[in-house]
Amino acid sequence: MMRPNVVVLIAAALAPPAHGIRIVQSNDDGWAELYVRTLNSALRAAGHAVVLAAPAEDMSATGSRDEPPAPRAGPCEYASCPPRAGPVGSNATRPDLTWVNSFPATSIRYGIDSVGPRLWRGAAPELAVTGPNVGTNLWLSVLISGTVGAACFAAHDAGIPAIAFSGASAQRAAWDVSPVPNRSIVYAQLATALTNKIVASGKPYLPEDVFLNVNFPKVEGACTNATDFKWILSRINPGTFSRPDVEWCDSTRLPTELSVAGRDGCYISVSIGDASDKTTVNDGRQKVVLDKLRDMLVCLP
Ligand SMILES: *[C@@H]1O[C@H](CO)[C@@H](O)[C@H](O)[C@H]1NC(C)=O
Numbered sequence: 027m028m029r030p031n032v033v034v035l036i037a038a039a040l041a042p043p044a045h046g047i048r049i050v051q052s053n054d055d056g057w058a059e060l061y062v063r064t065l066n067s068a069l070r071a072a073g074h075a076v077v078l079a080a081p082a083e084d085m086s087a088t089g090s091r092d093e094p095p096a097p098r099a100g101p102c103e104y105a106s107c108p109p110r111a112g113p114v115g116s117n118a119t120r121p122d123l124t125w126v127n128s129f130p131a132t133s134i135r136y137g138i139d140s141v142g143p144r145l146w147r148g149a150a151p152e153l154a155v156t157g158p159n160v161g162t163n164l165w166l167s168v169l170i171s172g173t174v175g176a177a178c179f180a181a182h183d184a185g186i187p188a189i190a191f192s193g194a195s196a197q198r199a200a201w202d203v204s205p206v207p208n209r210s211i212v213y214a215q216l217a218t219a220l221t222n223k224i225v226a227s228g229k230p231y232l233p234e235d236v237f238l239n240v241n242f243p244k245v246e247g248a249c250t251n252a253t254d255f256k257w258i259l260s261r262i263n264p265g266t267f268s269r270p271d272v273e274w275c276d277s278t279r280l281p282t283e284l285s286v287a288g289r290d291g292c293y294i295s296v297s298i299g300d301a302s303d304k305t306t307v308n309d310g311r312q313k314v315v316l317d318k319l320r321d322m323l324v325c326l327p
């Protein structure tokens with residue numbers, strides 16, 4: 027039998043570091059898509075307690091649709107669950123990995139209301155992280171993206187600060203592919219870095235009703251190592267007729283995320299989104315986010 031002090035030592039070694047928080051994760055490409063799983067592993071390795079609740083299959087471009095999950099007939103994507111497995115289910119040995127036979131917003135709702143509290147003795151998630159989406163979600167596509175829809179459900183309906191990640195390298199892959207392609211590792215490293223930055227900035231992690239819409243460029247050419255990438259504060263939609271943006275980079279107009287994506291130089295756009303309508307937040311909340319991220323941001327040349 028193990029002596030009690032040894033048990034205590036092991037428990038202490040396994041306890042998350044002080045900065046670890048409770049995170050609910052979702053996406054729209056499905057619970058078994060590689061990108062969301064690599065990020066799940068990276069967030070756990072960083073000390074966070076993570077619950078993944080995502081659609082049973084690809085539900086891209088379903089926006090904020092939210093309907094009660096129905097029983098499945100066929101297997102989940104990539105044969106990741108057997109046929110006729112019910113309306114929701116989880117990995118047999120990892121109850122924190124859950125599929126929901128419905129939309130992204132429904133899935134994250136289930137993670138927030140059911141899976142998280144069940145595994146965390148009733149406690150709610152403190153942050154929502156969606157994606158990385160397979161493919162970008164820029165400007166108009168933000169409106170139909172399920173990855174953004176899930177983030178907005180968390181931020182607007184559940185009051186949980188949310189970050190939506192999307193990656194321009196758009197090759198799909200199953201959760202168990204080996205070796206894990208570099209693009210998935212780099213996106214997970216970058217998403218974890220921004221998540222940790224927001225966590226380190228303290229509560230409230232984001233202003234009320236705000237989500238961050240983050241788009242990574244392709245992992246190729248000169249942009250293959252996480253250290254190659256640079257973070258740019260941006261807008262979702264053009265601001266032609268909007269009031270001035272927060273003063274930053276000698277300007278009172280932030281670049282659009284589309285213009286950031288069009289530049290060479292490994293630039294990541296970080297837009298301050300309004301979770302109530304998926305447009306750009308255009309008020310004092312911009313400065314609050316800028317102050318949280320300031321020392322990791324650069325200006326476009
Ligand atoms: C379920 O979890 C086990 C143990 O971590 C893993 O080996 C397996 O690939 C997972 N399957 C799915 C579909 O998540």
Ligand SMILES: *[C@@H]1O[C@H](CO)[C@@H](O)[C@H](O)[C@H]1NC(C)=O
Nearest residue numbers: 206207208209211246250251
């Ligand atoms: C992935 O990254 C490793 C380490 O940087 C590198 O050696 C390898 O060539 C990369 N693979 C591809 C396909 O780019």
Ligand SMILES: *[C@@H]1O[C@H](CO)[C@@H](O)[C@H](O)[C@H]1NC(C)=O
Nearest residue numbers: 208211212250251252253254
């Ligand atoms: C990325 O770059 C850093 C710093 O140059 C280096 O230490 C690290 O090994 C590189 N990672 C990979 C996967 O090549």
